[in-house]
Amino acid sequence: MDPAQDDAVIAQEIDGAEALKRAFREHPAGVSLITAQTPEGPVGLTASSVSSVGIDPAALSFSVTRATGSAGGILGADSYLVHLLDARHAGIARSFAVSGAERFTPDQGWSTLPTGEPYLPGTRAALRCRTLHSLRVGDSAIVVAEVLGAVFGSSAEPMVYHDRAFRGLGEGPLGGPTA
Secondary structure (H helix, E strand, O other): OOHHHHHHHHHOOHHHHHHHHHHHOOOOOOEEEEEEEEEEEEEEEOOOOEEEEEOOOEEEEEEEEOOHHHHHHHHHHHOEEEOOOOOHHHHHHHHHHHOOOOOOOHHHOOOEOOOOOOOOOOOOOOEEEEEEEEEEEEOEEEEEEEEEEEEEOOOOEEEEEEEOOEEOOOOOOOOOOOO
């Protein structure tokens, strides 16, 4: 049996959830931090699912695993910030990816925008958003959010989430034509 056929057999023997996790573990994704102010205080989470949707209206999408805790606070907020992180922010991305880790500490350098959202100065971009649509998929939700404005900072080395770790790209662009 050739190796390609072996892979096809293996893929059929894995259930859908495990197959999805295995496939996306090796698929690099940008890293974002989504924050909101709630009546109970600030909430935030690390997301690797943020994507541009369109320009008219200006919109992005993201998904959250549960509609409780920080995700529930973000889903219930009138507006929130989607911070696009880079390699300078690996530590804070880790803090907001782990339940119960220290968040919104003075050492992390938080500020608040005049509109009330918790803001992390020094990020490449923080997009102020509000939810246009939300679709429940099991315990998860896919959110389409309108971009209301942005705060821009300086650029730095990009960061991706790949194989369960935050990684810088540091190599520069690959050769060949771009899409």
